[in-house]
Every structure is written in structure tokens, then in C-alpha cells.
Amino acid sequence: MDTNLKKEIIMDHYLNPKNKITTDDSRYVKVNTNNESCIDNLNFYVLFNGDLIEDIKFDGEACAISTSSSSIMITNMIGKTIAEAEEYINNFEAMINEEKYNSDILNEANAYDDIYKQNNRKNCALLPYKGIKKAIAEYRK
Amino acid sequence: MNREDFPMLKQDIIYLDNSATTLKPDCVLNKMAEYYKEYGANAHRGDYDISYKVDLEYENVRDLVRDLINAKSKEEVVFTSGTTESLNMIVNGFFESLLEAGDEIILSTSEHASNILPWFRIARNNGCIIKYVNLDDNYYVTLENLKKVITPNTKVISLAHITNVIGDVRPIKEIAKFAHENNIFVVVDGAQSVPHMKVDVQDLDIDFLAFSAHKMLGPTGVGVLYGKKELLEHLEPTILGGGMNESFDNENAVILKSLPTRLEAGTPNIAGVIGFGAAIKYMNQIGYDRIIDRERYLRNYLIEKLVRIPHIDIINLESDSGIVAFNVNGIFSQDVAYYLNKYNVCVRAGNHCAKILKNAVGVTNSIRVSISFYNTESEIDDLVELLKNKDKIMKEML
Known part of the structure; x- marks a missing residue:
């Protein structure tokens, strides 16, 4: 993916994040996630329906990378089964950690494929995935 | 002043995080x-x-x-x-x-x-x-x-x-x-x-x-x-x-x-x-008085320039120390810090370990510049120049 296009995708999701809105609907599983090394602090609200992820919302304060990564993740993940979501998460994490991954299923999340060059921002990109994993674990409980 | 005593200053950095820790002579x-x-x-x-x-x-x-x-x-x-x-x-x-x-x-x-x-x-x-x-x-x-x-x-x-x-x-x-x-x-x-x-x-x-x-x-x-x-x-x-x-x-x-x-x-x-x-x-x-005078002078020097930039919100306009806390309107403080880092300017973003202050100030996070006597006018000029253009920050912060 071209560098300018990557920047465009990230900025677009940062400035117009999908579903960045709070909810007090008790059907949603609510989790908080933050980075120990920086000041990102986000809440994720996930609506499960059986095996399906029906909706995700988020709110809180975070940098451009964390916010856009949350927005892209949400865009990609709504409507997936938990198993599909987990496959997507594994691939995203593998990409960030410079391991082998399948770029076909990541769509716009491929915009972070060279974030490893800025080591201190890897955790920003991963933050929403930390959140969704927590929510899945909570739901399974 | 006294910059030659600090080996860290031989590097190409502008160090403005002196409240976190100072450099060593x-x-x-x-x-x-x-x-x-x-x-x-x-x-x-x-x-x-x-x-x-x-x-x-x-x-x-x-x-x-x-x-x-x-x-x-x-x-x-x-x-x-x-x-x-x-x-x-x-x-x-x-x-x-x-x-x-x-x-x-x-x-x-x-x-x-x-x-x-x-x-x-x-x-x-x-x-x-x-x-x-x-x-x-x-x-x-x-x-x-x-x-x-x-x-x-x-x-x-x-x-x-x-x-x-x-x-x-x-x-x-x-x-x-x-x-x-x-x-x-x-x-x-x-x-x-x-x-x-x-x-x-x-x-x-x-x-x-x-x-x-x-x-x-x-x-x-x-x-x-x-x-x-x-x-x-x-x-x-x-x-x-x-x-x-x-x-x-x-x-x-x-x-x-x-x-x-x-x-x-x-x-x-x-x-x-x-x-x-x-x-x-x-x-x-060096003398405490000289250190204090220099730090206050440099702080005022920075403040005078920052107040002229419309998209900068200064949190502590008045202060007796070398600390200036501010935000670039509409941009998360950490993104600004990352942007400045690309130009080797070291500042701190965050709540600065004062997590309950946000209730009083109404701002959760900010950029903190903390000046020491070994900083210079030209370093502050460089910082201000980098902050002047909001579009540039937006474009380069990623």
C-alpha cells in the first residue's frame, strides 16, 4: 500500500472514527483498555449475539494511531463470528510483530503494516485489539 | 549557558523535559x-x-x-x-x-x-x-x-x-x-x-x-x-x-x-x-539566582511566542517555574509529542503523574515543556516554529 494512501486512511478514521460513541445499554460487554507506557485510555462496548459480534462502540481519549486503529477494527469486525474475529486479530498482531500473516483479510488495517518502524507506536495500533480480546474473554465467562 | 558542560547536549536534540529529569554535567x-x-x-x-x-x-x-x-x-x-x-x-x-x-x-x-x-x-x-x-x-x-x-x-x-x-x-x-x-x-x-x-x-x-x-x-x-x-x-x-x-x-x-x-x-x-x-x-x-533568572527568562520568552499562536491553549500562563503546559487545539497531546520527536525535540505528553488534577483543570492530558538554564533562545525558536503550523503537525504526526 502506498504511504500516502496509508496516511489518508489513518487520518480519515482518526478524524471521523466509526462508532466513537458511548452507550449505557446493558446488553453490551464493556471493557477498558489502556497502554501502560502512554496515555491512551479507551472503553469498548461489544454486543454479542450467540457466536456473532453484532456491534462495537468505543469512547475515551487516545492518539491518532489508537483511535484510527479502533475505528478500522470496528469497521472490519462487526458481523464477524468470534472465530473469524480471532483469526483477524491473530493476523493483525502478526503483522504488527513482523511475523507471517495473511494481508487479504485485514483490509484497511494493512495501513499499519510498517508501524513496526516506530516501536513506541506499536502498542497504540494494538490497543483496540487488546480491548476486543478482553471483551471476548469476558463474554465467554 | 554552560552547555559545554553537558555531554548529552553534543547530540542533535532539543531537550525540554527537565522536570522529568535533568541532563548531567x-x-x-x-x-x-x-x-x-x-x-x-x-x-x-x-x-x-x-x-x-x-x-x-x-x-x-x-x-x-x-x-x-x-x-x-x-x-x-x-x-x-x-x-x-x-x-x-x-x-x-x-x-x-x-x-x-x-x-x-x-x-x-x-x-x-x-x-x-x-x-x-x-x-x-x-x-x-x-x-x-x-x-x-x-x-x-x-x-x-x-x-x-x-x-x-x-x-x-x-x-x-x-x-x-x-x-x-x-x-x-x-x-x-x-x-x-x-x-x-x-x-x-x-x-x-x-x-x-x-x-x-x-x-x-x-x-x-x-x-x-x-x-x-x-x-x-x-x-x-x-x-x-x-x-x-x-x-x-x-x-x-x-x-x-x-x-x-x-x-x-x-x-x-x-x-x-x-x-x-x-x-x-x-x-x-x-x-x-x-x-x-x-x-x-553557577549560583541559584542565576539559574532561576535564566529559567524564568526563557519561560517568558517561550510564553510570549506561544500566546501569539491561535491554536495553542496554554494551561498555565502564569507560573514561577520553567514549566509550560499546553495543548494544540484539536490534536491529542501525544500525537504532538511524537511529531516534535521527529525533529528531535523532547517534550512530555500526558497527565504527568497528577491523575486527579484533570478534574480541576478540565483537561486530561497536555504537553509539558520544562526548561532548564542550559536551554537556549534558539531551541525555543525551533520549538515555536514547529508548533506554528497546525496543518504541518496534522500531516506529519503519524
């Missing part, structure tokens, strides 16, 4: 190397020449610190690992056994975590009540506001002398006078004040003071706990071990050494303390 680094290379024995042994030399050097720094803060005697100067450890020792060693259920502890919302969390625990364990003095419109602590939260149950007031986000100097002398008239102890977190102003513990008449060497050109891992001798006598060592006991025949017959050794268990950070001594001497040579 050669004289400090050389002094520490001298200890390891020329008389690297343990302290308080004294059975052979180089070991005796260690004691001389180590205790000489205690004299320097005593003079620096004008303590009555060197017994009132305890070396610790830093402000955090000093504050924990004060809370856990002195106040833990003193405070009872219903006793009130006064703090402010702009305290650093190390002057909040130890008190939280003691409040939980002993059933004490934490109260916060209201900040005024400039987020300052005033004696007037402090008086409003004092009750007959108030036992201790613990405040930073200068806060690490706003940078205001608290009226500690007036506070201590009022507190003592009402039998209230006064603890002062001097982490940001001792490096930037003359702190005289007798003149202020404070009971305890904590500060760190690394924020005043010294090495990391060294700090000071000052306490009035009659109070330190009642401070239970929170760490026990070698060097601080005189004898121990059995569990009921442990005799501790006198002050301050009793409070310095284990082999101390000898190289660090000796390096700290070199830092104090260096600062004395």
Missing part, C-alpha cells in the same frame, strides 16, 4: 567514575584507607545537602533512592503509627502520585480521611483556601512546593506557620522546588521535605529525606538490615544506630550520593 559523571575507579570500597567500614576515603566523600555530601537546605544538623539529612522513597518513608515510618481513625490528611488535586498514593493506603488502613484544598482560578493553592478545609481533626498537610504540571510555588512558609499554630504537621514534596529555588527548611519551618538528585543535575537513584530531628527520632525504619543496627542478640534485643544511619539500611548508592555532591557544588558555583 561532566563533573557529576567524572566524580562517579572517580569513586568506582579510585576508592570503590563500601561505606561505613573505615578499616583501611580507601574505605575511610569513601566515608569522607559520602559524609561530605551530607554536609553539602545540610547547607543546601539549611538543616540544623546533618543528622536531619537521610539519603534515600529518591523523592518517592522519601515520601513513602515519611508516611509509613512516621504517620502510620501516629494517625488514627477520623484523622484528616490535607492534599491538593495537583499532587504527584508519590504524594497521593502512600496517603491513600494509610487512609484505607487507619480509617483516616483525605481532604483536598480547592485550587483557585490559576490552579494555585492559597492559604485562604487551605484554611477552609482545616478542622480540629486535621493532622497533616502534605503538598508539593512547586507542582510538576502547573509549576506554581505554594506559600509553604505561611502554610507551615498556620499549620503549626494548629498542631498540624507539614510535609513538603520538594522534587520540583529544591532544583529551582533556594529552599530553607528552617525559614519555612517545615517538618519533612523530600527531593531527588536526578532533577537537579545529579544521578538517578538518589534522594533526600529531611526531617526535624525530634520527629526523625520517631520515624520507624521501613527497611531493616545491615549498616543500621548496632547489635541484635535476639528478636527482643535489637539496638539501632543513631540518626541518620538508622534510616539508611543496606549498602547505599555510594557513587550516586558522591555524584550528587558534585552536582550541588556545580549548582552552587
Whole structure:
């Protein structure tokens, strides 16, 4: 993916994040996630329906990378089964950690494929995935 | 000024995070190397020449610190690992056994975590009540506001002398006078004040003071706990071990050494303390007044330029220190810090360990520029130039 296009995708999701809105609907599983090394602090609200992820919302304060990564993740993940979501998460994490991954299923999340060059921002990109994993674990409980 | 003394400044960086830690001059680094290379024995042994030399050097720094803060005697100067450890020792060693259920502890919302969390625990364990003095419109602590939260149950007031986000100097002398008239102890977190102003513990008449060497050109891992001798006598060592006991025949017959050794268990950070001594001497040579003048001048220089940029929101327009906290309107502080980092400008983004301040200021996070005397006008010009164009920040922050 071209560098300018990557920047465009990230900025677009940062400035117009999908579903960045709070909810007090008790059907949603609510989790908080933050980075120990920086000041990102986000809440994720996930609506499960059986095996399906029906909706995700988020709110809180975070940098451009964390916010856009949350927005892209949400865009990609709504409507997936938990198993599909987990496959997507594994691939995203593998990409960030410079391991082998399948770029076909990541769509716009491929915009972070060279974030490893800025080591201190890897955790920003991963933050929403930390959140969704927590929510899945909570739901399974 | 004095830039040539700082090896870090030979790198291509603009270092504006001096409230986190300052850079170290050669004289400090050389002094520490001298200890390891020329008389690297343990302290308080004294059975052979180089070991005796260690004691001389180590205790000489205690004299320097005593003079620096004008303590009555060197017994009132305890070396610790830093402000955090000093504050924990004060809370856990002195106040833990003193405070009872219903006793009130006064703090402010702009305290650093190390002057909040130890008190939280003691409040939980002993059933004490934490109260916060209201900040005024400039987020300052005033004696007037402090008086409003004092009750007959108030036992201790613990405040930073200068806060690490706003940078205001608290009226500690007036506070201590009022507190003592009402039998209230006064603890002062001097982490940001001792490096930037003359702190005289007798003149202020404070009971305890904590500060760190690394924020005043010294090495990391060294700090000071000052306490009035009659109070330190009642401070239970929170760490026990070698060097601080005189004898121990059995569990009921442990005799501790006198002050301050009793409070310095284990082999101390000898190289660090000796390096700290070199830092104090260096600062004395330059002169505190010159350091303060220079830092305030540079702060005003920066403020005058920042106020002219419409998309910059300055949080602490007024301040007595070298700290400027601000935000670029509409951009998350950490993104601005990352952007500046691309130009080798080192600033801090975040809540600066003052997590409950946000309720008072209404801003969770900010960029903090903290200036030292070795910074220059041209460094500040470069910073301002980088901040002038918001589109450029937006474009390059990723």
C-alpha cells in the first residue's frame, strides 16, 4: 500500500472514527483498555449475539494511531463470528510483530503494516485489539 | 549557558523535559567514575584507607545537602533512592503509627502520585480521611483556601512546593506557620522546588521535605529525606538490615544506630550520593539566582511566542517555574509529542503523574515543556516554529 494512501486512511478514521460513541445499554460487554507506557485510555462496548459480534462502540481519549486503529477494527469486525474475529486479530498482531500473516483479510488495517518502524507506536495500533480480546474473554465467562 | 558542560547536549536534540529529569554535567559523571575507579570500597567500614576515603566523600555530601537546605544538623539529612522513597518513608515510618481513625490528611488535586498514593493506603488502613484544598482560578493553592478545609481533626498537610504540571510555588512558609499554630504537621514534596529555588527548611519551618538528585543535575537513584530531628527520632525504619543496627542478640534485643544511619539500611548508592555532591557544588558555583533568572527568562520568552499562536491553549500562563503546559487545539497531546520527536525535540505528553488534577483543570492530558538554564533562545525558536503550523503537525504526526 502506498504511504500516502496509508496516511489518508489513518487520518480519515482518526478524524471521523466509526462508532466513537458511548452507550449505557446493558446488553453490551464493556471493557477498558489502556497502554501502560502512554496515555491512551479507551472503553469498548461489544454486543454479542450467540457466536456473532453484532456491534462495537468505543469512547475515551487516545492518539491518532489508537483511535484510527479502533475505528478500522470496528469497521472490519462487526458481523464477524468470534472465530473469524480471532483469526483477524491473530493476523493483525502478526503483522504488527513482523511475523507471517495473511494481508487479504485485514483490509484497511494493512495501513499499519510498517508501524513496526516506530516501536513506541506499536502498542497504540494494538490497543483496540487488546480491548476486543478482553471483551471476548469476558463474554465467554 | 554552560552547555559545554553537558555531554548529552553534543547530540542533535532539543531537550525540554527537565522536570522529568535533568541532563548531567561532566563533573557529576567524572566524580562517579572517580569513586568506582579510585576508592570503590563500601561505606561505613573505615578499616583501611580507601574505605575511610569513601566515608569522607559520602559524609561530605551530607554536609553539602545540610547547607543546601539549611538543616540544623546533618543528622536531619537521610539519603534515600529518591523523592518517592522519601515520601513513602515519611508516611509509613512516621504517620502510620501516629494517625488514627477520623484523622484528616490535607492534599491538593495537583499532587504527584508519590504524594497521593502512600496517603491513600494509610487512609484505607487507619480509617483516616483525605481532604483536598480547592485550587483557585490559576490552579494555585492559597492559604485562604487551605484554611477552609482545616478542622480540629486535621493532622497533616502534605503538598508539593512547586507542582510538576502547573509549576506554581505554594506559600509553604505561611502554610507551615498556620499549620503549626494548629498542631498540624507539614510535609513538603520538594522534587520540583529544591532544583529551582533556594529552599530553607528552617525559614519555612517545615517538618519533612523530600527531593531527588536526578532533577537537579545529579544521578538517578538518589534522594533526600529531611526531617526535624525530634520527629526523625520517631520515624520507624521501613527497611531493616545491615549498616543500621548496632547489635541484635535476639528478636527482643535489637539496638539501632543513631540518626541518620538508622534510616539508611543496606549498602547505599555510594557513587550516586558522591555524584550528587558534585552536582550541588556545580549548582552552587553557577549560583541559584542565576539559574532561576535564566529559567524564568526563557519561560517568558517561550510564553510570549506561544500566546501569539491561535491554536495553542496554554494551561498555565502564569507560573514561577520553567514549566509550560499546553495543548494544540484539536490534536491529542501525544500525537504532538511524537511529531516534535521527529525533529528531535523532547517534550512530555500526558497527565504527568497528577491523575486527579484533570478534574480541576478540565483537561486530561497536555504537553509539558520544562526548561532548564542550559536551554537556549534558539531551541525555543525551533520549538515555536514547529508548533506554528497546525496543518504541518496534522500531516506529519503519524
